[in-house]
Amino acid sequence: MNAIECIQTRRSIRKFTTDSVPRKELEELVSIAQWSPSYKNTQPWEVAIVSGDKKQELSKKLVALLEERATPTPDIESPTSWPEAEQGRIDYLMNKRKELTGLDLTAPEMIVKAKKANFNFYFAPHAIYLFQDASLGEWSLFDMGLFAQSLMLAAHAKGLATVPQAFTTDYAKEVKECLGIPASKRLVLGLSVGYPDMDSPVNAYRTERSATEGIVNWME
Numbered sequence: 001m002n003a004i005e006c007i008q009t010r011r012s013i014r015k016f017t018t019d020s021v022p023r024k025e026l027e028e029l030v031s032i033a034q035w036s037p038s039y040k041n042t043q044p045w046e047v048a049i050v051s052g053d054k055k056q057e058l059s060k061k062l063v064a065l066l067e068e069r070a071t072p073t074p075d076i077e078s079p080t081s082w083p084e085a086e087q088g089r090i091d092y093l094m095n096k097r098k099e100l101t102g103l104d105l106t107a108p109e110m111i112v113k114a115k116k117a118n119f120n121f122y123f124a125p126h127a128i129y130l131f132q133d134a135s136l137g138e139w140s141l142f143d144m145g146l147f148a149q150s151l152m153l154a155a156h157a158k159g160l161a162t163v164p165q166a167f168t169t170d171y172a173k174e175v176k177e178c179l180g181i182p183a184s185k186r187l188v189l190g191l192s193v194g195y196p197d198m199d200s201p202v203n204a205y206r207t208e209r210s211a212t213e214g215i216v217n218w219m220e
């Protein structure tokens, strides 16, 4: 698979087979993602790979927090409003998912259900958390985005699947405690990782993209 095909065919996967990924493969994903560029080559990324009993313990904790309606305190705040163009794309995605599943994902009870699925890492065999020192600035957060995309593309190229999940950082303090990550770190993103179950209807929908003309400005 070449780079263009890899970028264009990667997609978020939310149903996995039960097969675990060998440790060597997971380690290789990280070592490939380490070739991402970063501001002054600072490489401001750290990784926690969570599997087995630890993953179960973490999921149980997150679901319990959700059920007791604990207020989410992510290290990176969730946006409360969006500019018109971005909100339009969110509405489009939600409508499309409603059309396909018949479920209104904006309804409060559906949000709880969706969060539960996220906190179970969609039953993938592995979760990967990306974190960095909390004192790092916005460029480092940008660098982490590059690292995350590299990790997802490397996984895809190897026949693995991922989904990036902001929801899994809702209870950042508790996640860090559970995983032994110092409180001085910023929890940026959790991802589920495993082999895709492509027979599942959950994975059938391919998201779309806006027309390129709408985002490009030619200056001559």
Ligand SMILES: Cc1cc2nc3c(=O)[nH]c(=O)nc-3n(C[C@H](O)[C@H](O)[C@H](O)COP(=O)(O)O)c2cc1C
Residues within 6 Å of the ligand: 010, 011, 012, 013, 014, 093, 118, 163, 164, 165, 166, 167, 168, 206, 207
């Ligand atoms: C920073 C970030 C946070 C996301 N958070 C979640 C999440 O919490 N749960 C989830 O199921 N998907 C999440 N997604 C996946 C997006 O919904 C998905 O990337 C988008 O709809 C485009 O679809 P695609 O990844 O299949 O191309 C997130 C993606 C990004 C980049």
